[in-house]
Amino acid sequence: MSKPLKLSLEARATLATDLPAWRMAEGRDAITRRFRFRDFNDAWGFMARVALLAEQQDHHPEWSNVWNRVEILLTTHDAGGLSDRDVALARAIDALLPAEPPPGA
């Protein structure tokens, strides 16, 4: 696989609308998202599915789990910051989740 490149300024500008649930991490060139599940079983099931995605994409999260909560941080070590691999993995992670209810529902 070719060496990843840091995400362009143009691509960074679309992050807020493209991946609205993700935030820039503090003090890191990285994006982060917190997830909350019904219980540990659901959180762990989600993590297992993310682990399979990470292996498929050869791109791996920094993450932590406390019972029903999972926090994921995505950055590209080989690029020294955010790359399109983080965006691709974040999109795939979001696609694992049930659709958000519409506002006001």
Ligand SMILES: C[C@H](O)[C@H](O)[C@H]1CNC2=NC(N)=NC(=O)C2=N1
């Ligand atoms: C050799 C292997 O392809 C690389 O080390 C991959 C593995 N997973 C990775 N994951 C992340 N988050 N960043 C990387 O730079 C990275 N590099």
